[in-house]
Amino acid sequence: MTEPIIETRELTKRFGSFTAVDRITLSVMPGEIFGFLGANGAGKTTAMRMLCGLSRPTAGTGRVAGYDIGRQPEAVKRRIGYMSQRFSLYDDLTVGENVRLFGGIYGLGRHELARRGDELLQRLDLTDRRRVRVGALPLGLKQKLAFSVALLHRPPLVFLDEPTGGVDPVTRRTFWEMIDAAAADGTTVFVTTHYMDEAEYCHRVSIMVDGQIRALDTPDRLKRQYGAASMEEVFLGLAETAKRSSE
């Protein structure tokens, strides 16, 4: 049996007396598309920051890509990709410069970087627009470029923080085709989203409420378990039980 690529036990983060993440336990297998759902303020971002090695857990343990997130965050960081909707690429740099920067950050050699960069631009049909500033690209294309850049160093696992926020439905669909393709290549995708139709595309989803994981299974089984027609109903049913305000 293969090892899970993400495995947490009772992972907890407290800020003073406030428990942002409350003893979450989950495991994600390689090649899986894992949907990490929750209302704003449920603790998703904090949990994700811990998994990425950005934030030290207060209690509990977690292993990501074979390394302990509390003790070896640097090793974890080398093996993951990360993309967020809030910020992904530098608008004032050109397409080519962004690719070069993130290749450089992840320590790709010059030739390797040039080869993968060309390949990436070709795939996105951006070769002609290599010298265009990212700020001038349409949002959808920007997000696709950001996703590809996050995969540039071929990490076994990529974290996507609301990657399709503000993007039109057509582009979202093609974006998810890219996610599927990455997963088919064996890359594990850990994704947060507020779009419940996207939750349906995930292999498995977890739903966080008040810092705890209240549900974790495949979308089909969750719908059956809660007698709901869509993930939207499942989500709203659970989110209503929240005691913490989302503000």
Next chain:
Amino acid sequence: MNTYLAFVRKEALHILRDRRTLLVVVLLPIVQILLFGFAISTEINDLRIRVAATDRLTDAGRIATRLDASPYLRCEALDGYYDGKNKYYDSFSYRSDRKNYRSDRIDQVLRRGEADAVLVVDGRQGRMQLVVDASNPNTATMAASYVGGALGGGAPDVRMLYNPQMLSAYNFVPGLMGLIFVIICAVLTSVAIVREKETGSLDLLLVSPVSPFVTVAAKMTPYFAVSCLNLATILALAHYVLGVPLAGRAGATVALTLLYIVLALAVGLLVSTLVRTQVAAMVLALIAMMLPTILLSGMIFPLENAPAPLQWLSAVVPARWYIGAVRKVMIEGLSLGDVTVELAVLAGMTALLLAAALKNYNKRTD
């Protein structure tokens, strides 16, 4: 190393792409030096002096010639004209009702701003009186001392050391250096780091395997490079345009300034770890660095005149130590060995600030 270079490239591109920043870092030092050098000078050129004689027996013409020879004074007869060859025609000395007319007339000339001072020469009694418009005390003092100096009689023989012509450039160039590097290093770096916090890109950098130390070092490198460029520009302008001698201690000045630049960068870094928005960074850097640098460093206002508590307070203002040391090295020609106290204080401050900044920076990633 590759990573570091990739970052430095990125930061350099940010600066080059942002016209406003670029203008500030390139033009600010030049504009400030030239502005202070030529426009906002505390020395006064072309003071307008009118000479009035009470009668024809006076040697007012000779006196006027002497005053006119001074580069700071422009001399004319109160009413009438001076032909440039010791012949002095004073129309009003023929008046009969001199007494009243004279004081009224002097008053009028000063009020209208036609002259800064009027020298009244009374030939019969061998006396002279200088009537000065003291609404600007600075100008008035200058006028009095220039005229006194030009006439020579009775004035003490003053010798000015290091700055014999009392050029204000000698005073303000070190001060401006203290200010410019604070602006370029502290304000711009803090804003640059906080901007990444605001847009969220800092998370993207923190989630990469690059150590925070490399991130920060790379961010500062282009600003450090720009500062070195500015230093060269300032020294060149000060020396070749404003005639500041550098006293053969350019090396020591550069060494001192490099230390100060690192210090200012550390301040910028510390500020950036304390605030979340660019505006807050700007305000904090302004209040914490620029105002004390302008007000409490001795750059413009002599610290010796400040109340004792402000003098104590000034001890924590880095610019005070830097400007003091640069004056000694650049203008007086002392060596680095003569400013060990300033060097030690600056180095100590730099170490403290860097330690505090890095500690804060690491805390953030927790």
